[in-house]
């Protein structure tokens with residue numbers, strides 16, 4: 660069967676639905692309406708119905724969506740129904756924080772190996788993971804079936820690490836370094852750009868102040 664082509668905007672909203680649905684399921688809530696989802700997630704209920712209708716008829720009029728069924732469907736669509744092993748390179752401040760957060764990730768994505776170029780970190784433990792030298796990257800990717808890589812090294816080193824990920828066979832990269840990595844055919848690169856997010860927030864803060872003073876939008 661041909662894989663369903665889903666718009667990037669929908670793919671980015673599905674994990675947001677999933678996170679909230681998981682919370683409902685943990686609270687033993689069995690059904691939810693698009694109205695409730697919309698209110699909690701600050702999204703338009705019509706948009707939510709449209710996103711979900713894309714994949715078939717999940718909901719029942721007047722009853723809403725069955726929470727556990729919807730979780731299962733979204734997990735299938737996002738391909739979270741199979742385990743995905745993740746490698747992290749750069750075990751400094753951010754890398755360590757992400758590894759410590761890892762124990763709370765339930766969506767079948769797990770950091771299974773961590774690497775650092777600093778020889779003095781070799782063999783140290785971060786949340787039960789032993790820091791490995793970069794020389795072991797390729798072999799570990801193969802042995803552990805790693806498909807996704809996280810980059811938490813300084814910006815000037817990020818491309819070098821990305822190249823090593825690609826050479827090792829990794830096809831999905833999440834980059835936290837404030838630098839745009841060059842595109843590689845067949846490799847999906849996402850940037851978690853903390854600084855850019857903060858800088859763009861500064862623009863909106865100014866606009867909020869402007870509208871309060873009666874300046875309005877430009």
Ligand SMILES: NC(=O)c1ccc[n+]([C@@H]2O[C@H](COP(=O)([O-])OP(=O)(O)OC[C@H]3O[C@@H](n4cnc5c(N)ncnc54)[C@H](O)[C@@H]3O)[C@@H](O)[C@H]2O)c1
Nearest residue numbers: 749750751752753754775776777811812813814816836853
């Ligand atoms: N700390 C934060 O809050 C934060 C937030 C957002 C983004 N970032 C970005 O994340 C990255 C890491 O930040 P940090 O504060 O954790 O830095 P850090 O200096 O604490 O850690 C970087 C780690 O990367 C390792 N490293 C350097 N070059 C390497 C290479 N070529 N191969 C493998 N390992 C290598 C270092 O040995 C070190 O352990 C930076 O690019 C930073 O701009 C940091």
